[in-house]
Amino acid sequence: MNKARLPGVLWIASDIHLGAAVPRTAGAFYDFLAQARTQAQTLILCGDIFDAWIGDDHALRQPPAWLEDALRELRLTAQAIPLWLIHGNRDFLMGAALARALGAQLIPAPIRLDTDAGAILLAHGDEYCTDDVAYQRFRCVVRTPWIQKMFLALPLPLRRAIARWARERSRRAHGTKPMRIMDVNRDAVSRAMASAGCETLIHGHTHRPAVHTVPLGDHEGRRYVLPDWEFDHAAPTRGGWISIDTDGIRMHGWPPAGGSP
Ligand code: LP5
Numbered sequence: 122m123n124k125a126r127l128p129g130v131l132w133i134a135s136d137i138h139l140g141a142a143v144p145r146t147a148g149a150f151y152d153f154l155a156q157a158r159t160q161a162q163t164l165i166l167c168g169d170i171f172d173a174w175i176g177d178d179h180a181l182r183q184p185p186a187w188l189e190d191a192l193r194e195l196r197l198t199a200q201a202i203p204l205w206l207i208h209g210n211r212d213f214l215m216g217a218a219l220a221r222a223l224g225a226q227l228i229p230a231p232i233r234l235d236t237d238a239g240a241i242l243l244a245h246g247d248e249y250c251t252d253d254v255a256y257q258r259f260r261c262v263v264r265t266p267w268i269q270k271m272f273l274a275l276p277l278p279l280r281r282a283i284a285r286w287a288r289e290r291s292r293r294a295h296g297t298k299p300m301r302i303m304d305v306n307r308d309a310v311s312r313a314m315a316s317a318g319c320e321t322l323i324h325g326h327t328h329r330p331a332v333h334t335v336p337l338g339d340h341e342g343r344r345y346v347l348p349d350w351e352f353d354h355a356a357p358t359r360g361g362w363i364s365i366d367t368d369g370i371r372m373h374g375w376p377p378a379g380g381s382p
Pocket residue numbers: 173174175210211212247250253255256259262263264268269272283284286287288290291292294295298303304
């Protein structure tokens with residue numbers, strides 16, 4: 122089990138899905154980053170920060186304008202507070218070169234964090250969607266190191282085309298899969314929490330923000346689900362994060378209700 126001690130004020134967000142098509146979402150997220158820089162002591166971005174990541178070289182060589190903006194904002198954040206990044210199912214190809222360029226840390230997940238609010242298991246969440254057999258098969262293939270190496274050796278335009286095709290396939294698959302299949306599997310969650318020795322799990326991925334109880338033998342745990350961010354194609358807009366400190370674990374919407382969290 123991956124583990125880290127993480128005292129202090131911790132903020133966690135996920136599923137921002139930054140890309141060329143979401144300028145308003147990016148703007149809202151950059152406002153959030155600016156607040157995190159002054160109010161959090163560590164920020165964790167818990168996967169799917171990007172709509173698709175096709176290799177660090179894409180970002181570091183000649184990034185398009187939207188990506189240049191994203192890199193600048195993330196770098197600014199990492200200069201102010203520790204910035205930890207976790208892989209999601211769309212940006213699992215984020216690598217060491219990107220982390221270095223940002224001054225961020227790419228951390229392995231699921232990870233047990235020993236925080237001021239107790240032990241917390243943190244994961245993107247897709248690993249617990251075990252009823253989605255087609256997805257788990259896809260995941261297994263694209264997480265295979267030699268397949269990733271081959272993909273990263275392809276010319277950028279071809280990688281871009283494959284990513285576009287995979288996103289399109291995924292969008293279509295969403296339309297046909299029952300909602301239940303695309304949620305986490307309860308047993309997978311209980312098992313993961315028990316084996317990590319955690320009564321709290323925080324994850325994103327499903328875009329269904331909520332707090333659930335989880336049966337853990339003779340007692341109950343809690344599962345916090347982070348929201349996705351969407352300010353371009355949704356009304357009302359969506360976005361939010363979780364804060365962890367000595368007062369406990371709290372979920373917040375973005376923008377904050379009274380103007381400040
Ligand atoms: O992301 P979201 O929310 O739409 O849906 C996810 C699952 N889909 C995915 C696919 C990603 O969206 C696409 C990511 C592109 C990344 C860059 C390209 C990288 C290629 C790298 C090769 C090493 O994760 C979706 C789940 C849903 O969450 C809910 O949990 O249901 O799963 C699917 O849609 C999977 C389909 O059922 C089958 C997908 C077939 C796609 C085939 C593409 C193959 C490309 C392989 C290249 C080697």
